[in-house]
Amino acid sequence: MNAVVTTTELEAVLGAVVGAVTIAGDALRERFDPAARPADLDTLVRAIYANDEAILPILREHLLAARPGSRLAEDELAGGSLPPGEWWVVDAAEGNVNHIHGMSEWAVTAALVSDNEPVLTVVYVPLSGDVYTAVRGGGARLNGEPIRVSAKTELTAALVGTGQAKPREAPEALRRLGASVTTMLTSALVVRVSVPATMQLVHVAAGRMDAFWQFSDVRSGLLPGALLVAEAGGAVTDTAGRPWSPASADFLASAPGLHAQVVDVLN
Template sequence: MNVFAVSPSVNAETAELDAVLERTVTAVKAAGALLRERHDVGARPGDLDEVVRAIHANDEAVLALIKQPLLTARPGSRWAEDELASGLLPAGEWWVVDTAEGNINHIHGMGEWGVTATLVRDNAPLLTVVHLPLTGDTYTAVQGGGALLNGESLRTSAKTDLRAALVGTGQAKPGEDEEALRRMGASVTAMLINALVVRVSVPATMQLIHVAAGHMDAFWQFSDVRSGLLPGALLVSEAGGTVTDTRGEPWTLASSDFLASAPGLHNRTVEVLSELG
């Protein structure tokens, strides 16, 4: 179920968006190359101050490289400054970018990180690019044009039995509301009872690309951090998956939580999550 309606005006500008996508891929790959140069498998930050400094250093370095090329790729677009922000954006076109998605993994010498860029119009994603510098993989989607990995089509899982499902969730950011964290813990327990295996990891995008590719079957998060959800929302939707909130209502940037799943598992996943209240 594609929850993002494709209007005739969007269909009419497919070629234009494809050109923007090409420029976006170039910019995101360049940013990824820089982030790869900054990656140290031996990194072991020693305290919170060191962690914060390393995170900010990565963000600042990549931002200086990627911001202007993306704004130039789409004249008239604006930049969403706070990558941890939530909620609706003003009308118009905006770039929602995570300069180091999985930054906490990067600065600890681990491998689950990348760079993402999503162009949003009137709060609906038009196109997205997710690049993983360590593998060279690039995930792309344009609204109404399908989801791709390195140019090959993606398709979500065909599973229909939650008892056979690999599902996942994770923390959106440090300092989340305690109620949301308790709800997350309860949801993990509920899924451990009802699903086959549960992954709890960060960042969200690294799980959502697996849902889009059919390697995982569902991902949920009790958060509305837009930069962590928009890329995966478009990829999963364009790969034939279902994207809603945890109660099964259409997901938007105004939603307080998020669920992306294989279509055959969606109803049962909503049932389990809805029981949490």
């Protein structure tokens, strides 16, 4: 078990992490073509892998140097707990499928996880220049300014969201997702179904959206946003309201005044 990482230690390394993710994000922006329209699955898959292969080495080099002794979790679609120690959970192109279709909702993310607890996160949105950051115990920020989750208490006034964690999920997971959307459509004001998860979670952290759930344990899509929402004053649990960890089977992040109502609907 690692020694406890202090907020002061995390704040000291944050600038280097912002720098690493910004360098990677700017490189991904250079690869962006708003006119891109992949015509078939083979072309699409090649473009996805090409983005990852171009950007992941940048993150690996800079992040491992920023925190000596840390390791990089290479598989961005993996779920479940990590081995003990410090790990970087990254997505070199969060929303890769959007990027290669000429759409704007994509980012580069990095989260430092210490003994399976997210302690630092950076999300960079290259097309807008927005940088979301959070350190455990230090709050959440957008471009250096504090952000807070929504103050709403009525689900009937809420904008909520969900989406697939990855392509070709198990049929049972897709049925559960579809049923939850149908149920939530009769309870919330508006339901947004989109990818990637991080781009919805930054909206929850900033108070623009009110809740996000996903029936998945894909770490790279959840860990950065989980810390941002928690440090912005939100509730982060599984869909039954139990404490969330990378070992949890599903995920819920919401404004605290809506959390119990969302749990009731999802169950």
